[in-house]
Amino acid sequence: MQDSRQWPLYEVFVRARGGLDHKHVGSLHAADARMAIEHARDLYTRRQEGVSIWVVPSQSIVASDPAEADSLFEPARDKIYRHPTFYEIPDEVKTL
């Protein structure tokens, strides 16, 4: 249960310009979704940082457990063959 004196937390994602992904920029407190958008506009786009904002209630985000990092991420460490680094890149390919 939320403390009624404390506004819920929202995570803020900003798209810097058309064609780019929304990137996580931070979080803020707001009483409702509309206020969260307004606060995000005032806090995170006052220097023209973006053209679009997403806000997500922080409690809606399901996160991996840092304590499980070993079992989640360690097994990938020795599988270098998953990186496509063994290919010769043709000279004609300019942007990769």
Add this chain to the structure above:
Amino acid sequence: MSVDAGKVDADLVRYVLRLGDLSLILGQRLGEWVGHSPALEEDLGLANIALDMIGQARLLLSYAGEIEGRGRDEDQLAYLREQGAFFNAILAEQPNGDFGQTIVRQVLIDAFQLELYERMTASRDERLAAIAAKAVKEVRYHLRYSSGWLVRLGDGTDESHARVQSALDLLWPYTVELFAADEVDLRMAERGIGPPLANVYAGWSARIDAILSEATLRRPADRPHAWHGKRGQHSEHLGYVLAEMQYLQRTYPDARW
């Protein structure tokens, strides 16, 4: 620069000062919240609106100074005029009160500026039309912010409802002055420079009714007003606002950073 007083468009100077002073004094009032808002997020929200207001005031006061032709720039007009030479409607100078009272004042003025500037984009005065086109985008956001808060507070708890209703009752009488057209307003409308205030009022009134209805607030009755800030006759509050705003320039003339 010619000092032919007969050529100065005194009506236009007065009209532009009224608009600029409204933004300047309200911006100064909102600035008082910095560091005192109920939440850090609101601190920035109010400061952003204050900065928009100061930005509008800069454009308008600069323009007024140019038409006036006495060599006064925006800073001299803001920092070195006496109280009786400010022409903002006195709603703008009313104290912040609690957060709800600030929001009520903001909704009333935002809706006025929005209805005014939307129409002024078609002004025959190109400079005012350009200033209005810039301001209208800012003001549309201001009203979105302030009306959102008024609905939350009005349609909130018993205490928040009671507080904003009493703020509305307190400030409502000052709204009459915004729409009371005097000879300057009438001549500006005739010349196609400023929109007729009756039209601005019709738009404002409908907008305010819709917001108050959503906020479950009661619209107070209009009363004849006895204030003439637009003619330089102010409430006791403006002197304190100016004392704080002008202190630095008056104590250290021409100080710059």
